Structures are given as C-alpha cells and as structure tokens.
Amino acid sequence: LDDNNVLGIAMGTSEAVGYVDKNGCVTGWLNELAFMPVDANPEAMADEWSGDIGCGVKYFSQDGVIKLAPRAGIELDESLSPAEKLKVVQGLMEAGDDRAAKVYASIGTYLAHALALYYDFYEFKHVLLLGRVMSGKGGDLVLDTCKRVLADEYPEIAGKVFPSLPDEKFRRVGQSAAAASLPEIK
Template sequence: VINDGEVTALAAVAKIGEGNVMGISMGSDEGAGYANKDGNLTGWINEMGYVRIDMNPKGTCNPWDGGVHAGCSHMYLGQRGATKLAAKGGVSVPENNVYPHADMLTIKHEVHAQVLKMIQEAMTDEEKEPKVKEIYETIGVYLGYTLAQYTEFYPIDHVMLLGRVSKGKGGDIMLDTAKKVLAEEFPDIKITFHTADDHFKAVGQCIAAAALPALKS
C-alpha cells in the first residue's frame, strides 16, 4: 500500500534525480510521503497528515475521530484548510458552506471540493483577488511552519507540491509565503521547492503511481 504523498515523493525523485525528498499532495486532505537519500521509500508509514501542527486546544478538529484530535496538519494543508477560510477571505459561499456550519464538519470531501472551486474562481476576479489571496497566504504560513516541524524528524533537501490546492495563482502565492516563512523564521533550513504545471498537479500522482512496479505474490 502506498499513499498519495509517497507517490508525490517518488514523482519528485524521478523528476530531479535526488533524494531526501518530502512529497506533499494538497488535495482532499494532505497526503505526505518521504524518499530517503537514495531516493527510496523508507518502508514505514509516513503519514505526516496526522502530525499535530496547531497546539491550540480549540484548533480545527478531525471529523474522522469524532473531534478527539485537534490541529492535525491535514486539516490545514488540504482543501479543508482553504475552505474553512473561504467566507473570511471574501468568497461568496452558501450559508451552509460557511465554517463551522455542520455541513463543513463531516467526513465528506465533496462539499469542500466545490467550495475550493469557488475560491479559485474568486481569485480570477480583480475586485475580490486582494482579499481572497489572504487565504493562500495563510495556508503558506501553515506550510512553512509545518515543514520546519517535519525537518526535526526527516532530513529534507527537496519538497514537491502537488494537488488541487496548489494549483493556479493562489498556489504560487502559497508557495512564496512558505518560502518567506522559512527564510525569515528558520534560516538554517535549506529546502528547494519543486512543483509542476496545473495539469500535472491534478493528475501527476496517477502517472507516477502507474509507473510503480507490480509486486509478485
């Protein structure tokens, strides 16, 4: 079994030809995986999406465990990290899509996918864009501090970002913000970021997964 983050890491290894790669898929949730200095997976589960990055006891709760755990990174670096900020970012969304409405707190991904599309559409509106981009700046801050935390446990030279949250102008703003956080707050951390065009961001994991060798039973 391989998760989408590990597929992202392998896609990065294939693209750049180096190891110590953290792959992060910012889609329905955060899928994160790691390839070591030799460009290989570690053999253990790299499910960084469940690392606690927000120590606020009132942080965003995980609907899969009934709200027991707050602050897990996948609630901040996947589409839910964007959709909870939609209304605050000036995006016109239905009343039941304004966080923390009950419809936004279930395990269903579909509603968040639709709200993310509204955010991306609002980014194309010149009047709304200055406010909406704050959503991506906020996620970029999440990303920068999260990567700093990940480096406490993994040697990371490269980060590959894929997934629908990273698409478009908003994704570029998010990435620039994360770089700024690392440069200003953690200057000793040297990470090279890698990304792709919007089509590969959406389907690149499928391509990389299809290239994985079949296991013989």
C-alpha cells in the same frame, strides 16, 4: 527533480504525503502526516476521523481553504460540496481577489511552519507540492509565501529545503504520476 531526498505533499480532499530518502528508497514509515498536529492551539479545528485537533489535514487540504475563506471575508454557499467550495475560492484567486489571496497566503505560512517541523523527522531536501489546492495562482502564492516565511523564520533550514511546484497538469494528477514512477523495489 532528478534527485532523491524528496517529500511530496498532495493537498486535495485530504493531505497525502510520500517520502523518498537520500538513497532513493521508500522507507518503512507510514508518512501519515495528515494526522500529525501542526497547530497546538486548543481552539484548532478537530479532525472528524482521528478526533485530534490541529492536524495537517485540516490545513493542507480543501478543508483548510474552506475554513479560512469566511475569515478572509468570503461567504461560501453551504449547499456546495467541499470541492465546489474550493473551486469558488480558486475562481476568486484567478480573478485577483484579495480575500482569496489571504486564504492562500495563510496556507503558505502554515506550510512553512509545518515544513520546519517535518524537517526534524525527515531531513528532506526537496518538497514537491501537488494537489487541487495547489492549482493555479493560489498554489503559486502558497509557494512564494512558504519560501518567504522559511527564509525569515527558519534561516537554519531555508537554504537546505527547496519547496517547488510542478507544471499545472502534474499538480492536479501528481499523486498518480508519482506512484506510477516509483523506484524499483530492492
């Protein structure tokens, strides 16, 4: 990106978030957005670790994909691991399955609303989207949907916030690469 003011979101087994401010510094904040509520619906999925409902981790991780799959008409074999279930949905997406597209479009919609909320606290400029969930055509659709929803529903920030995807390899190992390139500690 060659810029500061970046919020990095990795969507994989969980949701991991990092933030570099406008001065290129890592703040003293915890950035535990995985446990920040993004859905106030009383029927929202509960996070087994925190006990809270509507946490980002249940929307921006493989759990989100797994939760949405049956609602989109995709039956997943219960004997599969969560990572294997994600691979099934990703395979359907790569094959052009409309049901899988609904899953990723929903995640993109959730993401746009969450970014508007996150922006109230961080005022980031760039959003770098990483992790297994963002791999392939599914990640492309999440990004496209997110940008559209931001423009339609949050025009006041849509021109200030720039979500993006790195290349495929960096998407999958992005956290490691980002951590290895952290700025010098001042």
